[in-house]
Amino acid sequence: MPMIGQSIKRREDLKYVTGSGTYVDDITLPGMLYAAFVRSPHAHARLLGVDTTKALEHPKGIDAITGAEAYPLAGPMPVYSYREAAVIKKPDYRCLAHDRVRFVGEPVALVAAADRYAAEDVAELVEVEYEPLEPLMNPDESIKPDSPKLHDNLDNNVGLRIERRGGDMEAAYREADFVFKRRYRMHRHTGTPIETRGCIAQYNTGTQELTLHCSTQIPHILKTHLSEILDFPEFKIRVIAPDVGGGFGNKLQVPPEVVALCLLAIKTRRPVKWIETRRESLMAFLHAREQTHDVEIPMKRDGTILGIKSHEIVNAGGYLDARISGPSLGAGMWLPGPYMVKGFHVDIDAVMTNKCPYGAYRGFGSQMGALVIERSLDLIARELSRDPVDLRKQNVIKETPYKCVTGHEFDSGDYMAGLDKALEMVDYGALRAEQARLREEGRYMGIGVAMAVEGAGWNTYTAAMAQHYVPTLDYATVTMRMDTSGNVKVLIGDVACGTSHATTAAQVAADAIGLPIDTIEVVEGDTAVTPYDSGTRAARFSAVVLPAVAESGMALKKKVCRVGAHLLEGAEEDMEIVEGQVQVRGVPGKSLPVSRVARVAYSEVATLPHEIPAGLEATESFKAPMSGLCITWPYSIHIPVVEVDIETGTVKFLRYAIVHDCGVEVNPMVVEGQVVGGTAQGVGGTLLEEMVYDEDGQLLTTSFMDYLIPTATDMPSFDVCHLQTAAPQIPGGYKGMGEGGCVYAYAAVVNAVADAIEPLGVEITSTPLSPSRILELLREARG
Amino acid sequence: MIPRAFEYFDPATLEEAVGLLEQHGEDAKLMAGGQSLLPMMKLRMVSPAVVVDLWRLPELDYIRRDDGVVRVGAMATHYALHSSPLIRTTLPALADAARVVGDPLVRNLGTIGGSAAHAAYNADYPAVLVALNAELLAVGPDGKRSIPAVDFFTDTFTTCLEPTEIVTDILIPVPGSGARSAYLKLSRRGTDFAIVGVAAALTEGEGGHCADARVVLTGVGDVPVRVTEAEEILQAGPLDAERMAEAGEAAKRNLDPPSDVQADAQYRVDVSGVYVRRAVAAAWQRS
Structure with a gap:
């Protein structure tokens, strides 16, 4: 029975549910020191002096490093240039602040102490002198030509400008009967992995090797970047990502803290452990999402969408994170949604402010693009007195493949059929009747519809213009190593962070080789043993890595069959492997266990002909074809049904229907887990989570008491329908899918809440939809 | 999330506990479940030199009815309160409140006396204790005294307790018929x-x-x-x-x-x- 398509139980769960996983903080190395950061209490200040004298007088204070000391030892943090970025000027972003501090929580110094408690005490003794400066919190202000500059080496506060054009926008305006205009604002929030950042850096004087145990999604890429930043030979750096308790794209970061930690490990010649506290994590790990869009949509009176144009402003924070162009483009390039438009035009400004730097988070900006188009469709439908579903049906792409004006070629799927299925799941017609009935009772039920094409397997960057190393995500290399007993290790340069790789990669490998899954084990995360890989990101595992697993498995199978053919005295091309037996196809009884073949390949090499090499190992790569920014195009339709309590502004879910198509599913249970988990995160981001700064630039949400992540009690039960339209360009037909739930939920939930209270004269164009905000909108509508 | 150093005591008698408070004065903090104190210490919002933990005092952990009064020990947990048939039937508002304090982990360790003495402006018990006409008993170096709930809470995170006093019992009159x-x-x-x-x-x-x-x-x-x-x-x-x-x-x-x-x-x-x-x-x- 083929393993692909089976909802087998996750092979990694025994470890997780019995508490026998190993996270960075579970690792203790001999002679290890504990580190703590001194962080800026100011949003914006000149750094006049950092004095570690008193700190090092503490009996347990061992060593420290300041920005001034680090400056000549570590180069700037990387920023990836997008090939069509019109402007990208890099702020001088260092691992520790050296001239000014530019956000609350920015690392200023790092201390090492004999234990974790002492580290915190020692850090408190570091004396830092600041001259506070006026903070710039609002990008609309910061972008103005006369605004004070946050970085001396920039011409102004625009850190990145991208202009993208597609199709014929002029024709779209020319043919338009009217132009729909709105300003949308999405609030700042981020992924908050339950395991915060953490790292142990260790320098071996004898071998001159730097070893990191680090909670990261990108062990290989981190290694390359550290080599560049520290001017340290790459082959002398080893990064080990042990179990990782959540990543969500945040852990694609090359953390400045880790660079500083490496410097301190080299300085002290001892292993140094840093485990981020939740407060640090909320202040200084990457934030995401905060954007505004000034949108114009030229429309025909008959409901035809002709084009979409937006000026997108991203609040980039105090420095540019490496991936700043990704989520910026992710929003802009997703503006047309799954709809046929003639013209597309987006101008993106990522603007420097005194907030935490802005980075990657599940969905990579595309939820903002989805919100803009999906919210606009609802508002246009109202203007035209049309049903919002009807307007979508008129404009949705009817046939795939479809070449979008953005340059993306949507690969496969039937968006209309998906929408119809979702409408059927909620019984849309009856639901609208129920809504009308409830409104008469003074109850406000809302139905939100959102549909989107998710890009999976992004490859936003290109090395062509970069000053730094730039990872490319469109290929993967996998090694299969069979041992002397016939068991197989699958070596992958990724990291599982709740992403079920140990299960799905084993399923694909089992089918490719013809072995029982129990004899296959997946190994990830250690750069010393796995092939180079761009990491767990961009929903690329299914679309890029799994085909490489299959290729590598087939190559290994070929080698096994070759030895088997010799032993069974058959032709190599007649061999097959079934349930762990090498056999001659069609000749029952003429077979050998794979374990026997393995034994021969390793220990009876002399009995093999000269042209058959010893050992059983294969390494193969898969290079995925790109279409625009992405590799595959899964899609989904979300229909949440909510009731808004108009006295308190609280939102209750009555239903939540999801239709999801990510091509061939290796493990439907895993797919459903990702869909539901992503949707829950999206719902949380829409209703609960917000990074709130006051006007002085102090972050007010520095604990989980104030920054509210959703809990089980806040979630509806989700009905998920799986469609499986194979990706034609990917062997196996898989598409990536990890980010989508988080993308569509945002637009869908906003639309549902808006639909509920729209009869009361409320128009929603910004988030979050906290109860307080909903009541405020209702108050404003009442006048 | 890393507290400063502190000295920890878990006295076996109330007298001993009061003695420790007398000895350390303002430097000491009582711990009665620790569900607010410990997070505040971990965030270094408070850094008491001495923590006096009341967990070993069984006489403070009870719920019973004496004549016309429901008596609750200060160390009764939220879980004990909302699962108590006596509280559910005679003082439903108190059971309601105990059921919605924090999450199950908090409810298993946090106590009514701890929450009342912490006196957060947005905590659940204070309103209920005032509404139900509760009295709080406190013991200090000068013996016991009774404080009506309405006088007990004086400001946010502030009560009328002296630094050397410990809340021991909460007394709530059994409501009459029709209540x-x-x-x-x-x-x-x-x-x-x-x-x-x-x-x-x-x-x-x-x-x-x-x-x-x-x-x-x-x-x-x-x-x-x-x-x-x-x-x-x-x-x-x-x-x-x-x-x-x-x-x-x-x-x-x-x-x-x-x-x-x-x-x-x-x-x-x-x-x-x-x-x-x-x-x-x-x-x-x-x-």
Whole structure:
């Protein structure tokens, strides 16, 4: 029975549910020191002096490093240039602040102490002198030509400008009967992995090797970047990502803290452990999402969408994170949604402010693009007195493949059929009747519809213009190593962070080789043993890595069959492997266990002909074809049904229907887990989570008491329908899918809440939809 | 999330505990479950030199009825309270409150005495204790004294306790016939502190009237806020939906609640009216 398509139980769960996983903080190395950061209490200040004298007088204070000391030892943090970025000027972003501090929580110094408690005490003794400066919190202000500059080496506060054009926008305006205009604002929030950042850096004087145990999604890429930043030979750096308790794209970061930690490990010649506290994590790990869009949509009176144009402003924070162009483009390039438009035009400004730097988070900006188009469709439908579903049906792409004006070629799927299925799941017609009935009772039920094409397997960057190393995500290399007993290790340069790789990669490998899954084990995360890989990101595992697993498995199978053919005295091309037996196809009884073949390949090499090499190992790569920014195009339709309590502004879910198509599913249970988990995160981001700064630039949400992540009690039960339209360009037909739930939920939930209270004269164009905000909108509508 | 160094004591007797407080004065903090104290210590918001843990004092962990009074030990956990048949039947508002404090982990360790003495402006118990006319017993170097709940809370995170005093018992009169109560809380998520919480203690009189009403809010001031104007409205005629709504509107007057990241002051005022109405209705429906 083929393993692909089976909802087998996750092979990694025994470890997780019995508490026998190993996270960075579970690792203790001999002679290890504990580190703590001194962080800026100011949003914006000149750094006049950092004095570690008193700190090092503490009996347990061992060593420290300041920005001034680090400056000549570590180069700037990387920023990836997008090939069509019109402007990208890099702020001088260092691992520790050296001239000014530019956000609350920015690392200023790092201390090492004999234990974790002492580290915190020692850090408190570091004396830092600041001259506070006026903070710039609002990008609309910061972008103005006369605004004070946050970085001396920039011409102004625009850190990145991208202009993208597609199709014929002029024709779209020319043919338009009217132009729909709105300003949308999405609030700042981020992924908050339950395991915060953490790292142990260790320098071996004898071998001159730097070893990191680090909670990261990108062990290989981190290694390359550290080599560049520290001017340290790459082959002398080893990064080990042990179990990782959540990543969500945040852990694609090359953390400045880790660079500083490496410097301190080299300085002290001892292993140094840093485990981020939740407060640090909320202040200084990457934030995401905060954007505004000034949108114009030229429309025909008959409901035809002709084009979409937006000026997108991203609040980039105090420095540019490496991936700043990704989520910026992710929003802009997703503006047309799954709809046929003639013209597309987006101008993106990522603007420097005194907030935490802005980075990657599940969905990579595309939820903002989805919100803009999906919210606009609802508002246009109202203007035209049309049903919002009807307007979508008129404009949705009817046939795939479809070449979008953005340059993306949507690969496969039937968006209309998906929408119809979702409408059927909620019984849309009856639901609208129920809504009308409830409104008469003074109850406000809302139905939100959102549909989107998710890009999976992004490859936003290109090395062509970069000053730094730039990872490319469109290929993967996998090694299969069979041992002397016939068991197989699958070596992958990724990291599982709740992403079920140990299960799905084993399923694909089992089918490719013809072995029982129990004899296959997946190994990830250690750069010393796995092939180079761009990491767990961009929903690329299914679309890029799994085909490489299959290729590598087939190559290994070929080698096994070759030895088997010799032993069974058959032709190599007649061999097959079934349930762990090498056999001659069609000749029952003429077979050998794979374990026997393995034994021969390793220990009876002399009995093999000269042209058959010893050992059983294969390494193969898969290079995925790109279409625009992405590799595959899964899609989904979300229909949440909510009731808004108009006295308190609280939102209750009555239903939540999801239709999801990510091509061939290796493990439907895993797919459903990702869909539901992503949707829950999206719902949380829409209703609960917000990074709130006051006007002085102090972050007010520095604990989980104030920054509210959703809990089980806040979630509806989700009905998920799986469609499986194979990706034609990917062997196996898989598409990536990890980010989508988080993308569509945002637009869908906003639309549902808006639909509920729209009869009361409320128009929603910004988030979050906290109860307080909903009541405020209702108050404003009442006048 | 890393506290400063502190010295830890877990005395075996109350006398010993009081002695430790006398010895260390303001440097000492009592721990009665630790569900607020420990997070504050981990965030270095407070850094007591000495922590005196009351967990070993079994005489403080009980729930029982003595004649006309329900007596609760200060170390009774939230879980013990909301699962107690005595509390559920005689003091439903208290059971309601105990059921919505924090999450199950907090409810298993946190205690009523700890929560009351912590006196957070948005905690659940203070409003209920005032509404139910509770008295708190405290022991100190000069012996025991009894403090009415209404006098106990003096400011947010502040009570009338001396640094050397320990809350030992909470006494609540068993309500007479026709009495009913409820506590209703509005929070962002199930596990959060109250944006607004309302404790309503009502006594049914003749002909569908409410003979006595005590309605107290949490989350809208430094101390529990009793809305007497609303109470008067509730008692002024037959208690129907209209009267409840009127009382809700009255409760909103003269409130001066705080703003925070979860809700601004105006929101708290608006939902106070709604929650007073709903809490009264919830209590009134109980028989």
